[in-house]
Amino acid sequence: MKPQQAGEQAVRLLLVEDDRETSAFVTRALEERGYDVETSFSGTDGLARAEANDYDVLVIDRMLPELDGLSLVRRLRTRGSRVPVLFLTTMSGLDDRVAGLEGGGDDYLPKPFATAELVARVNALARRTAGEATQLSVLDLKIDLLRRTVQRAGRPIVLQQQEFLLLEYLVRNAGRVVTRTMLLENVWDLQFDPRTNIVETHMSRLRSKVDRGFEVELIHTVRGAGYVLRAD
Amino acid sequence: MQIRYFHTEGFRLSAIYALVFALSVAAIGAIVLIINRQALLDQVLISARTDVTAMQRGYAADGIAEVLEILNQLKGRPGDAELFLLQKDGRRIAGNLSPMPVRVGTVQFSQGDRHPVLGVGAELAPGLYAFAGSGLGRVHAVQERLLHILLWVFLGAFILAAIGGILVSRSFLSRTDAMATACRAIMDGDLKARLPVRGSHDELDRLATAVNEMLDRIAVLMENLGQVTNDIAHDLRTPVTHLRQRLENGRADSTDPKSEAAFDAAIQKTDEILAMFAALLRIVQIEGGSRRAAFARLTLAGVLEQLRDIFVPVAEAAGHTLSLEADDAGEVNGDRALLLQLFSNLIENAIIHTPPGTHIFLRLTRTAPEKVAVTVADDGPGVPAEERPRLFRRLYRREASRTTPGYGLGLSLVAAIADLHGAKVEMESAAKGLAVRVTFDAAGS
Numbered sequence: 001m002k003p004q005q006a007g008e009q010a011v012r013l014l015l016v017e018d019d020r021e022t023s024a025f026v027t028r029a030l031e032e033r034g035y036d037v038e039t040s041f042s043g044t045d046g047l048a049r050a051e052a053n054d055y056d057v058l059v060i061d062r063m064l065p066e067l068d069g070l071s072l073v074r075r076l077r078t079r080g081s082r083v084p085v086l087f088l089t090t091m092s093g094l095d096d097r098v099a100g101l102e103g104g105g106d107d108y109l110p111k112p113f114a115t116a117e118l119v120a121r122v123n124a125l126a127r128r129t130a131g132e133a134t135q136l137s138v139l140d141l142k143i144d145l146l147r148r149t150v151q152r153a154g155r156p157i158v159l160q161q162q163e164f165l166l167l168e169y170l171v172r173n174a175g176r177v178v179t180r181t182m183l184l185e186n187v188w189d190l191q192f193d194p195r196t197n198i199v200e201t202h203m204s205r206l207r208s209k210v211d212r213g214f215e216v217e218l219i220h221t222v223r224g225a226g227y228v229l230r231a232d
Numbered sequence: 233m234q235i236r237y238f239h240t241e242g243f244r245l246s247a248i249y250a251l252v253f254a255l256s257v258a259a260i261g262a263i264v265l266i267i268n269r270q271a272l273l274d275q276v277l278i279s280a281r282t283d284v285t286a287m288q289r290g291y292a293a294d295g296i297a298e299v300l301e302i303l304n305q306l307k308g309r310p311g312d313a314e315l316f317l318l319q320k321d322g323r324r325i326a327g328n329l330s331p332m333p334v335r336v337g338t339v340q341f342s343q344g345d346r347h348p349v350l351g352v353g354a355e356l357a358p359g360l361y362a363f364a365g366s367g368l369g370r371v372h373a374v375q376e377r378l379l380h381i382l383l384w385v386f387l388g389a390f391i392l393a394a395i396g397g398i399l400v401s402r403s404f405l406s407r408t409d410a411m412a413t414a415c416r417a418i419m420d421g422d423l424k425a426r427l428p429v430r431g432s433h434d435e436l437d438r439l440a441t442a443v444n445e446m447l448d449r450i451a452v453l454m455e456n457l458g459q460v461t462n463d464i465a466h467d468l469r470t471p472v473t474h475l476r477q478r479l480e481n482g483r484a485d486s487t488d489p490k491s492e493a494a495f496d497a498a499i500q501k502t503d504e505i506l507a508m509f510a511a512l513l514r515i516v517q518i519e520g521g522s523r524r525a526a527f528a529r530l531t532l533a534g535v536l537e538q539l540r541d542i543f544v545p546v547a548e549a550a551g552h553t554l555s556l557e558a559d560d561a562g563e564v565n566g567d568r569a570l571l572l573q574l575f576s577n578l579i580e581n582a583i584i585h586t587p588p589g590t591h592i593f594l595r596l597t598r599t600a601p602e603k604v605a606v607t608v609a610d611d612g613p614g615v616p617a618e619e620r621p622r623l624f625r626r627l628y629r630r631e632a633s634r635t636t637p638g639y640g641l642g643l644s645l646v647a648a649i650a651d652l653h654g655a656k657v658e659m660e661s662a663a664k665g666l667a668v669r670v671t672f673d674a675a676g677s
Contacts, residue, residue, distance in 0.1 A: 112473035
């Protein structure tokens with residue numbers, strides 16, 4: 001789960017959050033996982049630091065003194081910065097989500113959140129790979145995004161549309177934990193917490209097609225966090 | 233449309249008025265006819281009496297020769313009495329009537345198939361009898377013409393009163409229609425709409441003003457309520473956020489598996505509180521209506537196909553079956569994310585609250601040229617009719633479902649999202665199970 005791997009630089013992260021208690025909590029959670037965290041407590045200070053330094057990820061609260069988070073990111077974007085941004089907010093409303101994403105944010109996490117959720121999302125942003133590959137592979141699993149075909153160890157696997165989308169998301173985030181909420185939002189476009197076990201059901205179907213009968217299991221459950229697709 | 237005029241209070245009053253008016257015209261007409269007849273008969277008698285008196289005076293002055301002279305003069309004169317007789321001992325001496333029995337004073341007799349005759353008879357001398365009178369044909373002709381005129385007046389009065397009634401009721405109806413339209417707009421979520429007031433201070437205006445004042449008051453109360461909900465949820469979120477963070481820190485610091493379990497349970501409860509806040513806030517926000525600005529054209533069939541793909545495996549895992557039937561694309565203007573949530577809620581209700589083996593049907597049909605309906609139905613045990621309206625109440629939970637997941641906000645959210653889309657939610661009494669139908673206005677082409 002640690003983003004810091006052999007030969008890799010620690011991920012540099014700027015946290016702009018005026019609530020000291022939340023700031024301390026987030027800093028602790030991320031530092032424990034190997035992030036290099038800097039903190040800022042106001043919008044203008046946050047903007048100045050973001051412009052002066054080269055961060056890998058910004059975590060920004062929507063409501064900040066002096067300059068609100070949304071304006072901060074808008075200014076950064078107009079100055080050409082493409083650094084990934086995760087918005088934190090107490091406003092969990094739908095409008096805020098849309099406004100945040102349109103205003104230049106890359107992801108959006110309503111407060112309060114579980115540490116695992118925050119870490120998974122920051123990981124996804126920090127390691128996001130640019131470019132549009134049409135073929136993805138992990139170990140002996142191969143996905144062709146154009147033809148929408150899947151092969152494992154040379155054998156074709158027939159997936160339904162939803163299963164394919166789920167596998168694609170897992171493979172794109174291979175090696176990183178993805179949470180239930182991330183799957184609901186990104187695979188099924190559901191922006192609410194369902195009362196039925198949608199994620200578990202689809203995941204178990206996918207596993208039975210992708211992993212059953214193979215020596216190495218690719219899809220793993222991470223207790224209290226989510227799922228991860230990895231080769232080891 | 234036309235038939236509606238007959239159901240208005242204005243038309244009923246006008247119809248009664250027209251009837252009473254016509255009856256009065258009829259009564260006056262009858263009186264006029266009677267008085268007119270009497271006057272005409274009196275005229276006949278006066279004229280006859282004058283002629284007879286002239287004959288009496290003539291006889292007294294110059295005997296029978298003078299009477300004959302008078303009769304000659306009278307015969308050549310038009311009008312007045314035109315029938316005369318002078319007879320002696322039952323034999324006619326002069327006149328244009330046959331001899332008749334001697335009767336003194338006012339006499340009326342019939343003449344076979346001709347009009348009856350009215351006149352005055354007198355004995356000029358013993359055995360010498362004189363009569364002057366008139367056939368009643370003219371009287372009857374006048375009366376008949378009068379009756380015709382009166383019938384036309386009666387008919388005209390009735391038609392005018394009826395037209396007046398329709399005009400009055402139409403103006404009444406157009407005003408009550410405008411009020412009904414305004415009320416419906418308010419029910420459809422346009423809480424700022426008010427009943428039209430003309431400024432004429434009539435009874436409808438006073439009613440509209442009173443209703444508007446009531447709506448203003450309700451709007452203020454509702455705003456307060458929404459604000460309170462919003463404030464409480466927002467104000468409580470920060471301390472609850474800190475609470476959750478401290479619990480997570482506590483769990484991370486603890487080395488004792490027992491207290492770890494306690495922390496986990498506390499975190500889970502905190503998350504439940506937060507989920508309820510989030511759901512309440514979301515309802516308040518949706519009811520605010522600002523989401524409508526982001527509406528886009530979409531097909532309900534697309535939304536339902538996506539939900540079918542998501543929920544078929546979930547339903548099957550729970551021992552249910554789920555199928556989708558769409559006989560229309562169902563193009564509407566709406567918010568895809570919210571519509572996904574609306575139908576997910578209904579589908580999840582069906583999955584959670586029915587026993588295994590239940591079939592869940594999703595149906596998309598065009599119910600009218602401008603209406604498309606989505607029905608989420610099941611063939612499970614259903615919900616008693618008297619309990620159905622309560623299902624949409626916030627935080628309401630059926631006795632039977634206290635142990636299943638949820639906070640009793642699902643259907644409130646369904647109602648809020650449907651309202652935002654101008655859609656109507658109905659619980660249909662299916663032969664078996666429960667059917668919830670959401671009817672949308674189809675997007676114009």
